[in-house]
Amino acid sequence: MNIGQASGASGVSAKMIRYYESIGLMPAAGRTQSGYRVYSERDVHLLRFVRRSRDLGFALEDIRLLLGLWQDGARPSAAVKDIALKHIDDLTRKIAELQAMKRSLQHLAEACHGDARPDCPILDDLSGLDAGHEKGGATEAAPPHTADTSCCR
Amino acid sequence: MNIGQASGASGVSAKMIRYYESIGLMPAAGRTQSGYRVYSERDVHLLRFVRRSRDLGFALEDIRLLLGLWQDGARPSAAVKDIALKHIDDLTRKIAELQAMKRSLQHLAEACHGDARPDCPILDDLSGLDAGHEKGGATEAAPPHTADTSCCR
DNA sequence: CTTGACCTTCCCATCATGGGAAGCCTTATC
DNA sequence: GATAAGGCTTCCCATGATGGGAAGGTCAAG
Numbered sequence: 159m160n161i162g163q164a165s166g167a168s169g170v171s172a173k174m175i176r177y178y179e180s181i182g183l184m185p186a187a188g189r190t191q192s193g194y195r196v197y198s199e200r201d202v203h204l205l206r207f208v209r210r211s212r213d214l215g216f217a218l219e220d221i222r223l224l225l226g227l228w229q230d231g232a233r234p235s236a237a238v239k240d241i242a243l244k245h246i247d248d249l250t251r252k253i254a255e256l257q258a259m260k261r262s263l264q265h266l267a268e269a270c271h272g273d274a275r276p277d278c279p280i281l282d283d284l285s286g287l288d289a290g291h292e293k294g295g296a297t298e299a300a301p302p303h304t305a306d307t308s309c310c311r
Numbered sequence: 312m313n314i315g316q317a318s319g320a321s322g323v324s325a326k327m328i329r330y331y332e333s334i335g336l337m338p339a340a341g342r343t344q345s346g347y348r349v350y351s352e353r354d355v356h357l358l359r360f361v362r363r364s365r366d367l368g369f370a371l372e373d374i375r376l377l378l379g380l381w382q383d384g385a386r387p388s389a390a391v392k393d394i395a396l397k398h399i400d401d402l403t404r405k406i407a408e409l410q411a412m413k414r415s416l417q418h419l420a421e422a423c424h425g426d427a428r429p430d431c432p433i434l435d436d437l438s439g440l441d442a443g444h445e446k447g448g449a450t451e452a453a454p455p456h457t458a459d460t461s462c463c464r
Numbered sequence: 465c466t467t468g469a470c471c472t473t474c475c476c477a478t479c480a481t482g483g484g485a486a487g488c489c490t491t492a493t494c
Numbered sequence: 495g496a497t498a499a500g501g502c503t504t505c506c507c508a509t510g511a512t513g514g515g516a517a518g519g520t521c522a523a524g
Contacts, residue, residue, distance in 0.1 A: 239425035249413040272392035
């Protein structure tokens with residue numbers, strides 16, 4: 159199997175397969191005499207594992223750990239669960255952050271006429287014109303300084 | 312006001328202030344004879360606008376548009392609302408995607424003992440061992456090929 | 465033997481942000 | 495006035511995961 163076939167069989171782009179190899183996420187593929195990479199069913203299985211993990215939002219570094227555990231017949235399932243729970247926490251935080259943004263924006267958008275006139279509560283909010291007459295409290299959006307490191311898929 | 316003071320007054324890092332200038336998001340600051348950037352209250356106001364917009368998750372290109380509208384006394388509020396609504400859509404999609412991931416992971420994590428034994432439904436799922444006995448449907452996570460372009464804050 | 469579809473490597477772009485180096489400027493202290 | 499500390503300048507690099515594309519080699523079918 160060459161890289162195109164492995165890509166088709168796993169749903170991982172050829173570009174990404176090469177990248178995963180380059181960062182040591184998967185073992186270096188064998189080569190034909192002419193230099194083409196060669197893949198086995200095992201490799202495709204591994205690639206599907208990575209693909210599925212990415213679909214669940216795991217970072218590549220987490221996937222590196224998961225792959226190690228997967229191939230370790232003596233792993234404690236607690237180690238796997240730990241990684242999963244941490245990721246769930248990350249997702250929970252990120253979701254809450256996005257929802258806070260969405261809520262604020264929805265309040266502002268509801269208050270905006272959305273017609274030809276120039277007055278606009280959205281711009282008023284952004285420019286800090288908080289002439290304290292708001293009722294819904296649309297102003298406080300994201301936890302002001304909660305650094306958000308990791309990102310999404 | 313020099314860049315450090317403008318940073319403190321606006322909540323935007325000096326690094327980012329320079330960056331915003333370099334991409335033309337804000338006008339080039341004036342300079343002292345020795346080359347230091349000089350900022351006015353107006354500039355700080357603008358920086359706060361950007362900061363607040365970022366907190367609401369707007370991309371810098373959107374903020375560029377919003378700034379244009381802000382400074383255009385004849386803007387139709389519909390133009391602003393349009394940008395906001397599009398962003399709300401993006402947020403909605405992203406939230407749904409993350410929630411799907413979270414739901415799947417939670418099902419899997421609940422099924423995992425999390426002890427010293429090696430058997431682990433999480434790894435089973437990732438490796439495609441879907442011996443179809445699942446009840447909660449933990450398997451289908453993200454809309455398989457829904458490209459997600461934009462990211463978070 | 466040519467053509468087209470594949471493969472290879474290498475470089476660049478994304479998006480918003482931070483880190484750090486090398487060197488100049490300013491301010492306060494001795 | 496000298497010196498030290500800290501702020502400013504520019505420039506380069508890194509992040510994380512991915513795609514785009516160029517230049518050139520290879521394979522298989524016609």
